[in-house]
Amino acid sequence: MGQSLSKIYIHLIFHVKNNSVNIENEVREALFRYIGSIIKDNESIPILINGTNDHVHILFVMSKNVSLAGITEEIKRHSSRWIKTQGPQFKNFAWQGGYAGFSVSQSLHEKTRHYIDKQEEHHRKMTFREELILFLKEYGIDYNEQYLWND
Numbered sequence: 001m002g003q004s005l006s007k008i009y010i011h012l013i014f015h016v017k018n019n020s021v022n023i024e025n026e027v028r029e030a031l032f033r034y035i036g037s038i039i040k041d042n043e044s045i046p047i048l049i050n051g052t053n054d055h056v057h058i059l060f061v062m063s064k065n066v067s068l069a070g071i072t073e074e075i076k077r078h079s080s081r082w083i084k085t086q087g088p089q090f091k092n093f094a095w096q097g098g099y100a101g102f103s104v105s106q107s108l109h110e111k112t113r114h115y116i117d118k119q120e121e122h123h124r125k126m127t128f129r130e131e132l133i134l135f136l137k138e139y140g141i142d143y144n145e146q147y148l149w150n151d
Contacts, residue, residue, distance in 0.1 A: 006064040009047075009104035011112050012072060013135070015055040015128060017094040022053040027086050031079060032056075038078050042071045047109075050119045055128050057116045059104065068101045098148075100132060102139055 016023065023031060028051070035058065036046040043063035051057050062071065076095040083090045104112045115122070122131065129149070136143050 004064050007106075008062045008064075009106070009109055009112070010058075010060055010062045010068060011102045011104050011116070012058040012060070012068075012075075012099060013055060013101075013132065014072070014076060014099040015096045017096045019054055021090055021093040023051070023056075023083070024053065024089070027083065027090075028053075030086075031083055034082050035075055035079050038075050039071070042066050042074055044071060048113050048116050050116045052119055052123050052128075057119060059109075059112055059116050072099050072101065100135060102135065 032049040032051075035049050035056070039046040039058070039060050043065050045061040047059040047061065049056065049058045058075070062068065076099075080093060080095055083093050126134075132148065133145075
């Protein structure tokens with residue numbers, strides 16, 4: 001084959017470190033736009049970014065030229081620096097060290113998009129912890145709960 005081709009949908013989730021600083025409503029949309037620009041800068045395509053005051057869900061098409069760990073590090077590093085410029089209440093803002101990344105098939109792309117779009121609604125019914133454990137079980141990912149919240 002003369003060229004490399006891929007279309008890999010990723011559902012990425014990460015959380016604020018220690019619940020120390022909430023992502024307030026007035027900055028949330030701007031943060032999501034900024035994260036979208038970071039994704040674009042990494043040759044990838046943002047589809048939908050949403051979340052609540054303590055975590056973010058991102059659906060994007062990952063470039064064949066980046067790794068999941070690499071683009072996640074870029075998103076978290078740059079967005080953390082950016083949010084600290086948005087006011088003194090964000091001076092101690094940080095993301096947790098870890099993340100959860102899931103591949104999404106073409107056939108589940110719209111279902112995942114809908115799920116991410118309805119984050120506020122979902123979290124009236126379940127906590128972030130319950131949500132993450134549900135995803136880990138659904139994807140068959142082995143985990144030690146002791147280390148999930150150790151950050």
